[in-house]
Amino acid sequence: MPMDRTLQSESMRSSMVLSIECLKGSSKADEWTGDMLQTGDIVEEIRIGSGSGLTHKAPFKGGKSGVQKILYSSYKNKQTSILVRVRRGSNEFAQLQACIVPNESGGKRQYMLRSIADPNYTVGFSDRTESECFELQASRNSRMVSELSRTRLQDGFVSYPWERRMHEVLSVPNSSCFLSVLLLPKASDRVASRYNDLEDTLARANAWLSASLASGVPIVFMNIQTESLLTKISGETASATVNAGSLSDLSNLANASLYGFEDYHGVDIGVVRAVRLWYAPLAGEIAIEIKVKEDDTKLGFAISRTEEGFIYISSVIDDDENVPSTRSGLSTLYKESVSASKLLVVSRLSNEKVLPWMVSSTGAVRCFDTVSLSQKLSLHRHANVPILMHVFLWDQSLVSRGFDSARHRVPSPSMLPLPPEVRLAHQPNDNQILPLPAEEPNESVVTSEPADRRLQRDTAGEMSFRFHEFSVPNNWV
Helix, strand or coil: CHHHHHHHHHHHHCCEEEEEEEEECCCCCHHHCCCCCCCCCEEEEEEECCCCCEEEECCCCCHHHHHHHHHHHHHHCCCCEEEEEEEECCCEEEEEEEEEEECHHHCCCCEEEEECCCCCCEEEEEEEEHHHHHHHHHCHHHHHHHHHHHCCCCCCCCCCCHHHHHHHCCCCCCCCCCEEEEECCCECCCCCCCECCHHHHHHHHHHHHHHHHHCCCCEEEEEEEEEEEEEECCHHHHHHCEECCCHHHHHHHCCCCEEEEECCCCCEEEEEEEEEEEEEEECEEEEEEECCCCCCCCCCEEEEECCCCCEEEEEECCCCCCCHHHHCCHHHHHHHHHHCCCCEEEEEECCEECCCCEECCCCCEECCCHHHHHHHHHHHHHHCCCEEEEEECCCCHHHHCCCCCCCCEECCCCCCCCCCCCCCCCCCCCCECCCCCCCCCCHHHHHCCCHHHHHCCCCCCCCCCCCCCCCHHHHEC
16 A cells, blocks of 8 residues: 555656746846746646636646647637746745737747736746656756856847937037047148158147147146048058058057058058047136127127137227127126136137137148138127127136126036146046146246237138238227
C-alpha cells in the first residue's frame, strides 16, 4: 500500500498541467511580487466575461491548444474580459484581471492576456508537468537575477511642441539668447590656397574679444571651440593642404586650419577648421519700446559701430524732454552707460539680431551697416510705428532702479553674470579650447577715447561696406 501511494503521488506530480508563461514584464517590475502571475504558476480557473461569465476549471481539456480555442472563440464574440486564478505551491493562490488580445509573435490564432492594471504586462499559457512548475516556482530568486542581467533600457522618439515652446518660453519668440561669432582662418596668399594655422585664428578671436571689452562692450566670455566646415578644393590648394589619408597623418592636423582628403569619386574635399567664440551680455538684454508721436521730427539719438562690429548708441539729445529717446528712458540709460564706462550696445532691432556674426578669410568682420539701420529707424518715425530695441545690460540692478520701461528682459545664458577674468568651471572636450582670460580693461581706455573716433567706426573692411567719411550728423535719427 505505501508503494502504491508513492507511485500515485509521483504520477500526479508528473501529470501535465496548464501553467503561466510571462511574455512581457510589467513597467513597474511588479511581476515578481505575490500579486502578479509568474512563470510556472499553475492555472486553476479561467472565467471569461464580467459577472457570472463562462468558467473553465482545471484540468483543461486539450491543455494549451484547448485554451487557445476558448480564447479565440471569446475574442471573436468580443468577450475579451478574463479572470485567471492560479495556484503557487500547495496552498498559495493569486489572480489576474486581464483582457484577451492577439499574440502576433505567437502565430495565427494565438492569443495572450494583457493586464488591466498595467498594459505593459502580458502573459500566455504553456503545458508543463506539475514538478516542472514547482521547480520554476522554487527558482524565483535565481530567475530574478537572470532577468536583471537580461533587462535593457529602451529609448525612442517622442513628439515635442517646438513651435509653441519657442513662442511661449523664449523672451524673444523664435530667437535664442546664445551669442557667438565665427572666425574663418585667414588666407595667407591672394589666391586663398594657403591659410594661417589654428593658433593664428585663436589669437585673432582672443584679440577680438579683448578689443571689444576694452572699447566698453558689456559682454563676458563663455566658451570657444573649433568648427569644421567642408569645402571643395583643387589645384594648388589641394597640394598645399595636410593630407588626412591615414592614421599616421593625424598628428599633423593638430594645428592645421585646412586639411583635405579624397572621397570615393576622386574629388578632393577640404575641411576648414574655423573657431567659434561664444559670449554673453554681462547682465542680459533689456527691450526698450520707443513710441513715436506724429509731431516728432527726430528720435533724439545717434548710432555708430565699433571696429569689432557692435552697434551702439553714441549720443543722445539731453536738452529736450519731448524727444522719443528721452520719453522711453533711452537717454537716461545712455547716461548710466557713460558713467559706468560702458557702451550702450544695440543687440536687436524689432527682435532681429544686429550683432557681428562672422569674420571672413580676408579678416573682414561681417556686421550691420549703420546707414541702413539709420534709414530703418527713420522710417519708423515717419510711419509712426513704435521701435522695439534690445540693448546689453552691464548691471542687473539697473532694472530695479527704475529702468522698467522695457517690456521684458532677456536673461544671459549664465545664471549669474561672470566677470571677464573668471574661467569656466567645466573642462573642454576634444574640440574645445579655452583661451587665457583677458585682462580687465582699464576704464581710462574708454573714458579717454575721443567721441569723434568712436563715431568714425563705420566700415567693416574693404570686403564689406563702402560707406566711408561718415560725419557725426549723418548718424542722428
